[in-house]
C-alpha cells in the first residue's frame with residue numbers, strides 16, 4: 001500500500017487507519033517541533049499531489065479486504081492534508097465504504113477558505129492545531145507559508161466552528177520558552193474561548209522534533225495549565241499498542257509507517273517480530289537501512305526513535 005497505512009495506535013483516536021494523499025513532506029507550515037523532519041515541499045497551493053484514482057483504489061481495496069478493525073479512518077500523513085485539492089472526493093468515497101467515523105488532522109490554516117470548510121463539514125471529527133495567540137509566536141513556532149496570516153487563521157477557525165455540528169478538538173503543542181509562558185497561554189486561551197472547541201488537547205513534543213533545540217515545557221507548567229485551561233486533556237504520554245500492516249514484508253511495511261509516523265525501537269520490534277523475522281534480524285535491517293541513508297536514528301528523552309531521513 002502506498003497511501004493507506006496502519007492502523008496506528010493513536011493517543012487520541014485509539015486505532016487509526018491512515019490515508020496519506022501527499023508526498024513526504026508537503027506542508028504550508030514548517031513547525032519547529034515537526035516529527036516528520038523538514039518541509040521539503042513548502043507550498044500553499046492546493047492540488048492533487050498524488051493520483052486520485054490510485055488513492056481511491058487503495059481505499060477501496062483496504063476497506064473491502066480488512067475486517068475494519070480500527071476506530072477512525074483518518075486523513076493525515078506526510079504533511080497538511082487539506083492541500084490535496086480533491087480531499088472531499090476521498091472523504092466521500094471512504095464514507096461509502098465504511099461506517100467508521102472519518103477524521104481529518106489538520107493545521108487548520110486553510111479553514112479560512114470556504115471551499116476547504118465545505119469539504120471538512122463532511123467529517124465526523126476535525127483535529128486542528130492552534131499553538132499561538134499572536135502573530136509573532138505563530139511565525140516563530142509554525143513558520144507558515146507567507147500567504148498565511150494569523151488573523152485569517154483565527155477567522156477560519158471561528159467561521160468553521162460556527163457551522164460545524166460534529167466534534168472539533170483543538171490541539172495546542174507547547175514548547176519550552178516559545179509558547180509556554182503565562183502570557184502566551186492566556187492569549188491562546190482567549191482565542192479558544194471565542195472558538196469554543198469541543199475539547200482542548202494539550203500536547204508536548206514526545207517524538208524527536210525537527211529542531212534539536214526544541215524542548216518540552218518544565219513540569220511546573222502543569223499548575224499553570226490547570227489555572228488557565230481548567231478543563232483540558234493532557235496527551236503527554238506515549239501511544240501504546242502495535243501497528244497494523246498489510247503484508248509480511250518488514251522493510252516495506254516499516255518504511256511506509258515511518259514515512260508518516262516515527263517509531264520507537266521497542267514498537268518496531270513489538271510490531272514486526274515473528275519467529276522468522278527475529279529481533280536480531282530487525283535490528284540488523286535497521287542498521288543496513290541507516291547505512292544506506294534511508295532512515296535515521298534519534299535518541300530522544302532516553303528512547304531510540306527511527307524515522308525516514310530527509
Ligand code: SF4
Pocket residue numbers: 027028029030031033034035036039078079080107
Ligand atoms: S507538524 Fe504538521 S503542520 Fe507542522 S510542519 Fe509538520 S506536518 Fe506541517
